[in-house]
Amino acid sequence: MIDPNTIFLETDRLILRTFCLEDAGLLCELDRDPEVMRHISKGRPTSMEVIQERLSNWLGYYEKSGDLGFWAVHLRSTKEFVGWFHLKPSSFFSGEIELGYRLQRQVWGQGYATEGGKALIERSFAQTAIDRIIATTLAYNYASRRVMEKCGLRFERSFFYSETILPGWSEAERRAVLYGVNRSAQLLSLHIPN
Numbered sequence: 579m580i581d582p583n584t585i586f587l588e589t590d591r592l593i594l595r596t597f598c599l600e601d602a603g604l605l606c607e608l609d610r611d612p613e614v615m616r617h618i619s620k621g622r623p624t625s626m627e628v629i630q631e632r633l634s635n636w637l638g639y640y641e642k643s644g645d646l647g648f649w650a651v652h653l654r655s656t657k658e659f660v661g662w663f664h665l666k667p668s669s670f671f672s673g674e675i676e677l678g679y680r681l682q683r684q685v686w687g688q689g690y691a692t693e694g695g696k697a698l699i700e701r702s703f704a705q706t707a708i709d710r711i712i713a714t715t716l717a718y719n720y721a722s723r724r725v726m727e728k729c730g731l732r733f734e735r736s737f738f739y740s741e742t743i744l745p746g747w748s749e750a751e752r753r754a755v756l757y758g759v760n761r762s763a764q765l766l767s768l769h770i771p772n
């Protein structure tokens with residue numbers, strides 16, 4: 579059962595809701611799948627201690643802004659928790675707003691990341707003053723890059739995540755890509771027939 583007061587956004591197939599401290603177990607479970615974590619921590623799970631610390635930071639967003647934050651995502655059909663999205667100030671590029679997503683492996687390949695990502699971008703450009711949204715990922719995370727493209731973001735440049743972010747990773751392993759979309763481009767794309 580999803581408390582209607584926690585619902586942030588609904589799409590055809592997804593419900594995005596605010597997190598609460600009790601969600602730590604769901605997040606731990608998500609990060610326990612080495613395939614989910616392959617391009618994030620080389621497959622290593624996240625400890626409950628780190629999850630709890632992270633979650634309390636995530637909850638802080640809801641007080642600061644009604645438009646930015648991390649949201650749990652559920653399938654509308656079954657109400658099952660399947661992962662999360664975020665739209666938040668970038669940790670890598672000052673002044674930028676960054677889209678992110680992490681979904682359980684059993685729901686991959688059905689367009690859910692694209693559906694949620696597009697809805698967040700469309701909401702931001704239609705209802706907030708956000709003018710530009712970026713997304714970053716490791717260069718060889720091709721599924722994530724494809725989601726960015728399908729959400730209307732375009733490749734802008736390569737860069738390297740710092741060693742602080744990915745300790746023990748070689749420079750080649752830390753190669754990343756930056757994609758972005760501006761409000762004007764997104765609005766224009768709505769008026770161009772395919």
Ligand SMILES: CC(C)(COP(=O)(O)OP(=O)(O)OC[C@H]1O[C@@H](n2cnc3c(N)ncnc32)[C@H](O)[C@@H]1OP(=O)(O)O)[C@@H](O)C(=O)NCCC(=O)NCCS
Binds near residue numbers: 613679686721
């Ligand atoms: C990235 C992720 C969120 C994508 O979720 P999803 O719901 O499967 O995404 P979608 O179904 O909307 O789109 C995936 C696209 O990537 C494509 N894809 C998947 N794996 C691919 C690969 N190895 N190479 C190229 N394309 C790939 C799919 O074919 C699909 O594109 P298409 O519709 O043109 O066929 C999911 O794989 C995930 O949670 N991964 C682990 C966490 C992660 O890496 N998060 C991103 C960190 S930046």
